[in-house]
Amino acid sequence: MNVLILGNGGREHALALKVSESSLCTKLYVAPGNAGTETIAENLSFEGNENLLELISRKEITFVIVGPEKYLVDGTVDFLRSNNIIVFGPGKDAANIEGDKLFAKKVMSDNNVPTAKFIEFSNSSSKEDIYYYLKKQKYPIVIKANGLAGGKGVSICKNIYDALDAVLLNFDEKAFGEASNKILVEDFLEGEEASLFIISDGEDYVCLPAAQDHKRIGDNDSGKNTGGMGAYAPADIITLEVLKVIEETIVKPTLMGMKKIGIQFTGCLFCGLILTKDGPKVIEFNARFGDPETQTVLNVIDGDFLELLYSAAKGKINKESVKYNGGTSVCVVTASDGYPDEYQTGYEIFGLDHLKDMLVHVYHAGTQSKEGTVFSSGGRVLGVTSFVKEKNFAEAIKLAYRGVSKIHYENIYFRTDIGKRALR
Numbered sequence: 001m002n003v004l005i006l007g008n009g010g011r012e013h014a015l016a017l018k019v020s021e022s023s024l025c026t027k028l029y030v031a032p033g034n035a036g037t038e039t040i041a042e043n044l045s046f047e048g049n050e051n052l053l054e055l056i057s058r059k060e061i062t063f064v065i066v067g068p069e070k071y072l073v074d075g076t077v078d079f080l081r082s083n084n085i086i087v088f089g090p091g092k093d094a095a096n097i098e099g100d101k102l103f104a105k106k107v108m109s110d111n112n113v114p115t116a117k118f119i120e121f122s123n124s125s126s127k128e129d130i131y132y133y134l135k136k137q138k139y140p141i142v143i144k145a146n147g148l149a150g151g152k153g154v155s156i157c158k159n160i161y162d163a164l165d166a167v168l169l170n171f172d173e174k175a176f177g178e179a180s181n182k183i184l185v186e187d188f189l190e191g192e193e194a195s196l197f198i199i200s201d202g203e204d205y206v207c208l209p210a211a212q213d214h215k216r217i218g219d220n221d222s223g224k225n226t227g228g229m230g231a232y233a234p235a236d237i238i239t240l241e242v243l244k245v246i247e248e249t250i251v252k253p254t255l256m257g258m259k260k261i262g263i264q265f266t267g268c269l270f271c272g273l274i275l276t277k278d279g280p281k282v283i284e285f286n287a288r289f290g291d292p293e294t295q296t297v298l299n300v301i302d303g304d305f306l307e308l309l310y311s312a313a314k315g316k317i318n319k320e321s322v323k324y325n326g327g328t329s330v331c332v333v334t335a336s337d338g339y340p341d342e343y344q345t346g347y348e349i350f351g352l353d354h355l356k357d358m359l360v361h362v363y364h365a366g367t368q369s370k371e372g373t374v375f376s377s378g379g380r381v382l383g384v385t386s387f388v389k390e391k392n393f394a395e396a397i398k399l400a401y402r403g404v405s406k407i408h409y410e411n412i413y414f415r416t417d418i419g420k421r422a423l424r
């Protein structure tokens with residue numbers, strides 16, 4: 001089949017590489033793609049749904065895989081499906097599990113899915129009520145913008161001053177636009193986090209090996225939240241026993257709960273989990289693969305990944321299409337210094353050729369190529385990702401950082417402790 005992947009990040013480069021290895025893939029396209037995807041697929045550009053549909057028909061594309069959330073929540077998937085295109089990714093109503101945190105909380109509370117307790121305020125709530133509520137709380141607490149905020153809408157508040165700042169950020173500064181119209185004030189949960197990708201055909205599902213992300217910008221999980229500064233897979237804290245609990249208390253009730261209200265989730269349900277002393281709880285759901293977790297998860301599965309996604313999209317998932325391969329993978333994100341705030345781009349990236357012989361994949365995220373030369377073009381620039389065939393985190397970490405040491409561009413920034421948690 002001719003396959004199109006939508007998106008332009010490190011996740012899409014990793015998806016593209018995995019899909020390109022399938023014998024079912026005849027021709028692969030990525031739109032808009034980046035300097036990495038253009039080395040393994042044809043990058044396409046489009047503007048708007050009609051143009052996309054015309055492109056799909058002209059290139060005889062038979063299957064579309066959606067990377068980022070924007071194409072899910074803006075209805076692109078529904079539009080393509082209504083034009084008889086087979087798509088991997090949930091429609092707008094199901095993608096609300098990510099795009100509307102209050103909807104996600106409702107699905108969870110209706111189906112007894114464990115998550116943090118919360119209260120909702122809107123920008124028309126009285127300031128006195130908010131202040132009174134915040135004053136009564138035990139800190140830390142968590143304040144979240146209700147809508148999509150590119151992973152930046154969560155404030156962990158150590159005291160009431162932080163909490164009032166977070167309220168101001170959303171309601172007065174409208175930092176995340178419409179996403180800031182409502183906020184959730186949530187209990188702070190303690191425990192280790194993990195990301196679990198569930199590939200579902202709407203009813204049945206497959207769990208991919210769990211991963212751990214490194215959300216904060218600084219070493220030892222310090223500083224601001226980012227889209228993710230590195231990851232590793234598998235996450236050993238998700239033992240088979242824990243996974244069973246997660247499936248019974250979170251995955252099945254969520255998928256079935258949505259189905260009960262007429263919402264079929266076909267795609268990747270990303271369970272952002274925290275393992276508390278009272279068991280696993282949901283921090284958030286996403287309706288797509290995670291970035292940079294995908295870069296590691298896809299390295300530790302063997303089999304036909306395209307078959308997995310295609311069978312799910314067709315409504316009858318082939319649960320045998322992939323399996324854990326026993327290996328370990330670590331991804332170190334190299335960013336532009338300043339990210340997640342302001343940063344400069346447009347710097348030439350050196351050293352990519354040196355990595356071709358090493359056991360690392362360099363997934364491109366914010367890159368652009370001009371006449372064969374690759375330049376930085378975003379906050380997260382590359383995901384240098386190792387794979388070792390056995391369970392050996394120390395080796396996988398060493399390999400990934402050896403890869404990073406070969407890369408040079410002006411204002412490169414990366415964390416130096418990715419994967420350390422796995423060594424404990």
Ligand code: AMP
Nearest residue numbers: 116142151154186187188189215283284
């Ligand atoms: P999110 O964008 O919802 O994944 O949140 C970003 C990060 O904020 C998470 O990965 C957690 O580290 C942290 N976080 C979010 N909600 C909570 C919570 N209720 N308790 C503790 N930490 C949280």
Ligand code: GLY
Nearest residue numbers: 227228290291292
């Ligand atoms: N790495 C977290 C996310 O993709 O949302």
